[in-house]
Amino acid sequence: MDGRFVAYYRVSTEKQDVDCAAQRLAVETWLNGGHHELIGEFTEVETGKNNGRPRLDEALALCRKRKATLVIAKLDRLSRNLAFIANLMESRVKFVACDMPHAKDFELHIRASLAQEEARMISDRTKAALQAKKAMGTPWVSKKSGRLVERLGAPNPSVGAAVSLAARKNAADEFAGKMLPIIDAIRARGITTLAGIADELTRQKWPTARDAESWSMMAVSNILKRTRSK
Numbered sequence: 001m002d003g004r005f006v007a008y009y010r011v012s013t014e015k016q017d018v019d020c021a022a023q024r025l026a027v028e029t030w031l032n033g034g035h036h037e038l039i040g041e042f043t044e045v046e047t048g049k050n051n052g053r054p055r056l057d058e059a060l061a062l063c064r065k066r067k068a069t070l071v072i073a074k075l076d077r078l079s080r081n082l083a084f085i086a087n088l089m090e091s092r093v094k095f096v097a098c099d100m101p102h103a104k105d106f107e108l109h110i111r112a113s114l115a116q117e118e119a120r121m122i123s124d125r126t127k128a129a130l131q132a133k134k135a136m137g138t139p140w141v142s143k144k145s146g147r148l149v150e151r152l153g154a155p156n157p158s159v160g161a162a163v164s165l166a167a168r169k170n171a172a173d174e175f176a177g178k179m180l181p182i183i184d185a186i187r188a189r190g191i192t193t194l195a196g197i198a199d200e201l202t203r204q205k206w207p208t209a210r211d212a213e214s215w216s217m218m219a220v221s222n223i224l225k226r227t228r229s230k
Contacts, residue, residue, distance in 0.1 A: 004068035
């Protein structure tokens with residue numbers, strides 16, 4: 001890589017050291033070679049839900065002053081909020097994500113939209129899991145004392161199983177709906193076989209429903225069947 005770069009890392013308080021080290025390694029690996037100059041590094045300890053980022057503001061200010069490019073390990077380290085990413089894209093600062101350095105604005109918008117949807121799905125799954133635990137009367141153990149604090153709801157295995165099944169079905173439907181536009185875009189390029197689509201999804205590093213890196217023809221077929229039935 002050539003030019004000036006400013007690195008930005010965002011970490012959570014729970015896994016700060018490990019996560020920050022992984023992001024720094026990704027940036028250093030991507031910058032390896034060329035005639036680049038890393039003129040600054042900024043680390044933010046903040047949840048992705050909070051758009052107030054003083055350290056990011058400092059990094060952007062340095063980029064503007066030195067005509068540098070902001071570099072991040074992954075797009076979701078900036079935010080899982082589509083509007084937040086879109087506003088940054090419209091600013092006067094160039095930025096690049098190491099996991100997708102050649103992505104155009106269109107793909108960045110899609111990725112940001114999917115990240116936002118994934119955040120919503122995680123929230124929904126968490127709520128559904130809590131409802132299932134309540135239905136089954138799951139014990140709640142305090143993280144501080146390790147003691148049983150209370151029981152969430154009254155035991156009802158049949159109700160709990162139904163809630164869990166519905167939650168899994170909703171999650172599968174949402175994932176299929178999220179991936180269909182990506183598959184349609186691949187098919188529009190003339191790649192229409194299940195094997196070809198699976199290979200392209202793997203090449204583009206889209207995670208599967210089980211967060212695997214490699215797609216199978218069956219996984220693609222399941223998405224098409226699920227979305228076709230809607």
